[in-house]
Amino acid sequence: MPILNIEDAGSFDVPEGQRLANAIEDCGVDIGHRCGGKARCTTCRVTFTEGEPTVMTRAEYEKLKDRDLLGEVRLSCQIVVDRPMAVTPLMKVEEMGWDDPGPDLAPTVEPEAEWFARNFLEAEGA
Numbered sequence: 001m002p003i004l005n006i007e008d009a010g011s012f013d014v015p016e017g018q019r020l021a022n023a024i025e026d027c028g029v030d031i032g033h034r035c036g037g038k039a040r041c042t043t044c045r046v047t048f049t050e051g052e053p054t055v056m057t058r059a060e061y062e063k064l065k066d067r068d069l070l071g072e073v074r075l076s077c078q079i080v081v082d083r084p085m086a087v088t089p090l091m092k093v094e095e096m097g098w099d100d101p102g103p104d105l106a107p108t109v110e111p112e113a114e115w116f117a118r119n120f121l122e123a124e125g126a
């Protein structure tokens with residue numbers, strides 16, 4: 001099982017293939033997911049210090065580009081844990097003053113994942 005290191009929370013063994021946002025939450029961190037993991041809200045945003053995937057879903061790419069966040073953050077609802085990772089969740093329930101993190105996420109990436117290398121999407125101008 002890959003090791004997931006979460007800033008200010010610790011290191012955890014997490015199931016390979018789990019959505020990163022679900023893995024973070026299962027580790028006891030109250031990361032936001034206000035759209036229910038559908039690449040709409042960006043509240044599941046994280047930064048990586050290790051293990052950032054080189055692939056990206058089209059939905060993540062389009063949302064980050066739309067919000068001018070491309071290259072700044074990644075959307076943990078659009079990532080599966082497939083390697084050791086070290087992340088910092090940037091929008092947590094307590095810090096943001098929300099009542100809850102948002103609707104539960106499905107176990108698999110939504111919308112149905114179309115995976116691309118990020119530079120392919122940039123070259124395509126998606």
Ligand code: FES
Nearest residue numbers: 037041042044077
């Ligand atoms: S973009 Fe909303 S939960 Fe990830």
